[in-house]
Amino acid sequence: MPLFAxxxxxxxxxxxxxxxxxxxxxxxxxADYAADLVFPDMLFGGSLHGPYTHAKVKRIxxxxxLAVPGVRAVLTYKDLNKPFSWGYYTYMxxxxxxxxxxxxxxxxxxxxxxxxxxxxxxVEYEELPAVYTIDEAMADGAPLVHExxxxxxxxxxxxxxxxxxxxxxxxAFTDCDVIVEREYETQAVEHLYLEPEAAVAVPEKNGCxxxxxxxxxxxxxxxxxxxxLGIPRSKAxxxxxxxxxxxxxKEELMGLTIGRASLLADATGHPVKMVISRxxxxxCSSKRHPFKFKYKAGVNKDGKLQALQVTLIxxxxxxxxxxxxxxxxxxxxxxxxxxPNVKVDILGVFTNTVTSGAMRGYSSPQIIYxxxxxxxxxxxxxxxxxxxxxxxxxxHKGAIHPCGQELNEEVILPEIIENxxxxxxxxxxxxxxxNQTGDKRKGIGMxxxxxxxxxxxxxxxxxxxxxxxxxxxxVMVNVGLxxxxxxxHTAYSQIVAETLGVPVEKILVNKVDTNTILDSGPTVASRCxxxxxxxxRKAAQELKSYLKETAAMMFHTExxxxxxxxxxxxxLIGVPDAAIPFHEVCNVHHWTGGQSGxxxxxxxxxxxxxxxxxxxxxxxxxxxxxxVAEVEVDYKTGEITVEKVTSGHxxxxxxxPETSKGQIFGGIAMGQGFAMMENLAIxxxxxxxxxxxxxxxxxxxxxxxxxxILFECEDKTGTYGAKSLGENATEGVASAIINALHNAxxxxxxxxxxxxxxxxxxxxx
Amino acid sequence: MxxxxxxxxxxxxxxxxxxxxxxxxxxxxxxxxxxxxxxxMTGVKEGCSIGECGTCTVIVDGKATKSCIALxxxxxxxxxxxxxxxxxxxxxxxxxxxxxxKNAIQCGFCTPGFIMSALAYLEKHPRPRREEIRKAISGNLxxxxxxxxxxxxxxxxANEMEEAQ
Ligand code: FES
Ligand code: FES
Numbered sequence: 001m002p003l004f005a006x007x008x009x010x011x012x013x014x015x016x017x018x019x020x021x022x023x024x025x026x027x028x029x030x031a032d033y034a035a036d037l038v039f040p041d042m043l044f045g046g047s048l049h050g051p052y053t054h055a056k057v058k059r060i061x062x063x064x065x066l067a068v069p070g071v072r073a074v075l076t077y078k079d080l081n082k083p084f085s086w087g088y089y090t091y092m093x094x095x096x097x098x099x100x101x102x103x104x105x106x107x108x109x110x111x112x113x114x115x116x117x118x119x120x121x122x123v124e125y126e127e128l129p130a131v132y133t134i135d136e137a138m139a140d141g142a143p144l145v146h147e148x149x150x151x152x153x154x155x156x157x158x159x160x161x162x163x164x165x166x167x168x169x170x171x172a173f174t175d176c177d178v179i180v181e182r183e184y185e186t187q188a189v190e191h192l193y194l195e196p197e198a199a200v201a202v203p204e205k206n207g208c209x210x211x212x213x214x215x216x217x218x219x220x221x222x223x224x225x226x227x228x229l230g231i232p233r234s235k236a237x238x239x240x241x242x243x244x245x246x247x248x249x250k251e252e253l254m255g256l257t258i259g260r261a262s263l264l265a266d267a268t269g270h271p272v273k274m275v276i277s278r279x280x281x282x283x284c285s286s287k288r289h290p291f292k293f294k295y296k297a298g299v300n301k302d303g304k305l306q307a308l309q310v311t312l313i314x315x316x317x318x319x320x321x322x323x324x325x326x327x328x329x330x331x332x333x334x335x336x337x338x339x340p341n342v343k344v345d346i347l348g349v350f351t352n353t354v355t356s357g358a359m360r361g362y363s364s365p366q367i368i369y370x371x372x373x374x375x376x377x378x379x380x381x382x383x384x385x386x387x388x389x390x391x392x393x394x395x396h397k398g399a400i401h402p403c404g405q406e407l408n409e410e411v412i413l414p415e416i417i418e419n420x421x422x423x424x425x426x427x428x429x430x431x432x433x434x435n436q437t438g439d440k441r442k443g444i445g446m447x448x449x450x451x452x453x454x455x456x457x458x459x460x461x462x463x464x465x466x467x468x469x470x471x472x473x474x475v476m477v478n479v480g481l482x483x484x485x486x487x488x489h490t491a492y493s494q495i496v497a498e499t500l501g502v503p504v505e506k507i508l509v510n511k512v513d514t515n516t517i518l519d520s521g522p523t524v525a526s527r528c529x530x531x532x533x534x535x536x537r538k539a540a541q542e543l544k545s546y547l548k549e550t551a552a553m554m555f556h557t558e559x560x561x562x563x564x565x566x567x568x569x570x571x572l573i574g575v576p577d578a579a580i581p582f583h584e585v586c587n588v589h590h591w592t593g594g595q596s597g598x599x600x601x602x603x604x605x606x607x608x609x610x611x612x613x614x615x616x617x618x619x620x621x622x623x624x625x626x627x628v629a630e631v632e633v634d635y636k637t638g639e640i641t642v643e644k645v646t647s648g649h650x651x652x653x654x655x656x657p658e659t660s661k662g663q664i665f666g667g668i669a670m671g672q673g674f675a676m677m678e679n680l681a682i683x684x685x686x687x688x689x690x691x692x693x694x695x696x697x698x699x700x701x702x703x704x705x706x707x708x709i710l711f712e713c714e715d716k717t718g719t720y721g722a723k724s725l726g727e728n729a730t731e732g733v734a735s736a737i738i739n740a741l742h743n744a745x746x747x748x749x750x751x752x753x754x755x756x757x758x759x760x761x762x763x764x765x
Numbered sequence: 766m767x768x769x770x771x772x773x774x775x776x777x778x779x780x781x782x783x784x785x786x787x788x789x790x791x792x793x794x795x796x797x798x799x800x801x802x803x804x805x806m807t808g809v810k811e812g813c814s815i816g817e818c819g820t821c822t823v824i825v826d827g828k829a830t831k832s833c834i835a836l837x838x839x840x841x842x843x844x845x846x847x848x849x850x851x852x853x854x855x856x857x858x859x860x861x862x863x864x865x866x867k868n869a870i871q872c873g874f875c876t877p878g879f880i881m882s883a884l885a886y887l888e889k890h891p892r893p894r895r896e897e898i899r900k901a902i903s904g905n906l907x908x909x910x911x912x913x914x915x916x917x918x919x920x921x922x923a924n925e926m927e928e929a930q
């Protein structure tokens with residue numbers, strides 16, 4: 001049974017609980033978040049947003065603002081040397097394309113002077129016609145979000161294109177016994193990391209610019225600095241501060257804030273701190289892409305899926321940086337099933353609303369919500385039990401993935417399903433709940449899903465690690481990927497400990513400083529352990545080989561192969577009592593000129609899937625998950641209670657069971673919010689619920705009973721066999737809840753979120 | 766530095782983590798701002814500024830208080846404890862140990878607020894049931910943990926305290 005239990009895999013430092021290495025600074029309040037930083041002569045920076053979702057600045061006058069005592073600089077788009085920023089957003093703009101756009105930025109001595117300076121800027125606008133929905137944006141003669149932009153065809157973004165082409169769906173559909181078609185829709189979702197964005201830009205004496213920021217993507221941060229100032233990247237440095245949550249979100253607004261702070265610091269010659277308010281964060285930061293889905297399946301009476309055609313339409317918002325998402329979306333559109341003929345297309349549409357971006361799952365929470373409900377509906381049309389239907393079509397070892405990839409690694413879905421069914425009495429409850437009467441009705445639902453591990457062919461999945469030992473035996477690790485709360489530094493510490501053979505306490509993993517490590521790409525796609533840790537492991541292995549040479553010399557033996565490093569001790573194999581403490585070897589190593597530091601690089605093998613052909617190997621491997629939700633619906637009020645969520649994940653190798661479970665628990669709360677609570681009230685492109693009094697996320701009273709179950713397998717692809725987890729943890733929750741609601745009420749929910757009012761309407765229509 | 770505002774500052778004194786501090790605050794300055802900006806207590810966090818997230822929670826005269834919606838001037842003579850006041854040098858407070866032991870921390874931005882809310886509550890309700898803990902911390906939001914391990918940590922600490930008695 002691939003159920004995780006400590007000691008199942010024979011490791012010393014991974015595969016077991018280790019307290020978080022950053023815990024102490026966090027429980028004492030000493031952790032350095034960006035808004036906490038103070039520099040001598042530091043100024044405060046802020047931004048002026050326009051009142052419209054689509055408008056042109058006719059006149060902007062900054063004189064009065066400059067005359068406010070304490071104001072040091074006021075900059076507008078006129079001070080920029082190009083209209084767009086790196087990544088196509090705008091630092092300051094003449095054309096406002098959504099309500100988060102900025103027309104001017106100010107630096108001042110105090111927060112009060114900053115406020116007064118922003119108020120004193122005089123702007124006259126010409127309002128332009130706008131589009132707020134996918135349908136409006138795609139209508140004939142629709143106003144254009146981007147005029148004269150070669151990346152657009154009308155409001156359709158030419159780059160958000162990817163596809164899957166396998167077999168021939170048109171031919172296959174004509175041969176199928178049953179054709180089922182459905183449409184679904186999802187909303188924009190706010191990340192709501194508890195720490196809003198903040199950055200401090202510090203001009204250096206040598207003409208460099210250093211920015212301290214809670215950037216989940218430090219190397220992009222460095223690009224924003226260099227881009228805003230027009231300086232080479234070698235003169236731009238991003239230092240990561242403690243990150244108070246990101247979930248994919250601390251990227252666009254974070255990057256713009258880094259650029260804006262750099263511009264103000266450059267203009268004034270002072271350090272400039274920009275702290276984004278909660279309102280500004282909600283209005284300006286990117287959101288989970290809203291989607292519209294069209295699913296069409298062809299099946300035979302025997303219950304075998306023959307063909308699937310999917311069209312995904314994403315609302316891109318006003319700007320874009322996420323062509324990569326199209327790749328992930330199309331590859332996962334068919335789900336964890338074997339289907340011989342597949343055709344998937346995706347379309348991105350610009351609107352004058354908040355920009356869309358990465359949010360925990362990068363299209364998968366939306367897609368799985370649609371697809372896992374869809375396959376139940378297909379089974380229903382066939383008159384089949386949906387679980388039997390899903391099981392008979394499920395991916396398995398040796399099967400061909402809907403994108404054409406042969407799955408050569410284990411697929412432990414049957415084991416996970418069996419375990420969760422037994423744990424939750426899934427079949428028993430489902431039958432029991434099928435024919436309820438009365439006001440309060442219960443339901444149980446399941447989602448079965450998979451996730452491509454790491455970036456695959458979505459983007460470059462290479463990363464660097466630098467490890468060195470000091471002459472006192474302490475170990476320092478620099479990495480290019482960030483700790484944003486997920487527990488990465490703890491996982492890396494455990495992986496270094498495992499590889500080197502020294503205790504975790506000896507190891508310090510530093511936050512990212514772009515001057516100390518190579519560009520390792522973004523901290524996204526749940527890539528950092530499965531792929532990102534490969535360079536960490538490789539560097540530790542190499543370093544260990546050098547230390548073993550010194551130890552061999554100290555043991556007066558020729559061959560380093562005779563030496564092993566265990567529990568912080570070098571030993572001579574087969575010779576009892578021949579042992580030298582790690583730190584003694586490190587000391588001699590240093591004073592005899594041994595190489596005590598290693599930089600290593602890992603780039604996964606190339607894969608064959610491309611968006612041009614729509615066929616091939618898309619990811620190095622996949623992780624597999626099952627989620628079961630149990631709900632109660634009150635027919636009198638429409639009230640929905642999620643009573644329990646059981647979430648089981650194949651993580652390959654568990655690095656740390658407690659931090660893994662923490663991911664799953666947090667993912668459940670977030671998935672529940674996606675299904676039921678979290679709705680940005682967007683009216684005419686403007687977000688009305690800008691703070692936590694009106695925008696709700698789950699509190700400790702709202703979350704269900706939770707059970708997190710970890711599974712392992714023998715897939716060797718990832719670091720020590722680990723797979724992705726952070727995003728999987730939330731991806732299938734909404735669909736399990738929605739399917740449970742169907743079990744309770746018989747109703748299908750083709751648009752989320754579903755709240756009490758909408759449920760009531762559905763039940764009493 | 767030029768301060769263009771003419772309103773008079775107010776002199777106050779309160780006990781902060783066991784020591785009396787004297788400070789001058791602006792009439793409309795929040796307690797949160799006084800603690801962070803004047804006194805360097807940056808363990809007190811600002812997540813929403815309107816009293817909804819709990820990241821700014823401190824203990825005032827034994828009561829959990831959201832410092833972002835409290836005016837500093839009103840705290841003259843009061844006794845305030847922030848997260849910085851719990852550990853004794855390197856010696857952590859047992860509730861801090863419990864948060865570490867039970868993996869109740871992820872990004873950590875909510876952590877100080879949860880610890881302060883839990884401590885204030887447990888002071889008056891030493892033997893809480895799990896449901897009561899959930900209720901007691903419901904004014905604090907966490908986006909990372911789903912609250913499960915936070916409740917575990919508080920329960921664990923409460924049990925430890927009871928056993929110690
Ligand atoms: S900052 Fe005070 S409650 Fe959110
Ligand atoms: S640990 Fe991140 S908000 Fe609670």
